[in-house]
Amino acid sequence: MRSSKDLTPWLQDRLPEALDLLRRMVETNSWTQNPDGVRRVGDLTEEAFRGLGFKAERVPSSNPEWGPHLVLTRAGTGEGTLACVSHLDTVFPPEEEERNQFHWQPEGDRIYGPGTHDIKGGTLVLWLTLMALREFEPEAFGKVTWKLFWNSSEEMLSPDFETACAQRLGPDTRGVLVFEAEGKGPRGPRLVVARKGRGTWRLRVTGRSAHAGVRPTAGANAIVQLGRLMDRIHAINDESRQLTVNAGLIRGGTGLNRVPQSAEAEGEFRAFTQEAYQHGRDALLALSGPGDVQSPVDGFRCQVEMEILTETAPWPRNPGTDGLFAHWEAAGRDLGIEVGAESRGGLSDGNHLCAHFPTLDGLGPSGDNDHCSERSADGTKLPEYVDRGSFVPKAALNVVALTRWIRSMPS
Ligand SMILES: [Zn+2]
CATH class of the missing domain: 3.30.70.360 (Alpha-Beta Plaits)
Incomplete structure (x- = not known):
């Protein structure tokens, strides 16, 4: 087994490959109402995780105008299923990307582009996390059954994704991790432990x-x-x-x-x-x-x-979420970073899944300006971006936390 002090340099070596994959996903328009693009981002995702031994299933959306959801499964040798959630779609129509010249654009530590932060960057943190977990903790990685879900229509509040997940998650499901972006705390990342519910x-x-x-x-x-x-x-x-x-x-x-x-x-x-x-x-x-x-x-x-x-429905703070959060907090202490908790006003798939299983959100990278594509010359308007420097520390945190969590499970 490899020593965990090599984890960060190992992830750093994988980062160019991860960013290249992210670039290809960002360059593929996947506005919710562009089902072909959504499907192609699903193809790229499936391809990326195939090397980790995942098998793919496409689940048609109940709305025929939207692309299919993607489910990737890897059966474990022991008991317990862990679910991870991200989404394939973005809010940007291709014409808007064109009009605002909004595309993959690295600038210093920031990478601007549609979906870099919401949420294709989250998908790449998940990929880095699982790659590193298999490398450094093969026993923990292989023991649990992994079920990874990508919503094709999260930005349109897809009505059927929750059912698609719940039907594939049995009573042995230990928790759900959502790879939306993290919050920025004063001394480290903030994970999402509650979200507002919303009525219209x-x-x-x-x-x-x-x-x-x-x-x-x-x-x-x-x-x-x-x-x-x-x-x-x-x-x-x-x-x-x-x-x-x-x-x-x-x-x-x-x-x-x-x-x-x-x-x-x-x-x-x-x-x-x-x-x-x-x-x-x-x-x-x-x-x-x-x-x-x-x-x-x-x-x-x-x-x-x-x-x-x-x-x-609201996702109120609850003992299931707090139990999961404790593993990430402890992992932060191992790594010398302060992991905070945040209650967020916006919805995610966590709102739907928290009623079924312990759920933790905010496992993706950091960045800002979700849902914005405009840039003004004076810099008062900036589009969505992800912080390149957040991928490796976040994946390392996730690896250490997952290892703690999986080891704590009764076998
Ligand atoms: Zn969004």
């Missing part, structure tokens, strides 16, 4: 139209009613509960000479705990009913209807 809502106001100059009092102005409700929605924001509510879209009316008879708004709300989430949900739904804008002619009132459109 639509508010519809129905009023009554009238001639704006001749008989406005016969109308009930739906836009005025909607405006009054906006303040009440904003007031549902609650810092003490870490509950956030956002009105993101608004529309209404049909012409300037009419009292508008309809108006609507859409938005979202998010919270870390089920209680805070439910509080926000109830407060939004309570807005339904008769409004306070009415026609003085006959008392006709605007009607307000609030609907919840989609929901993703």
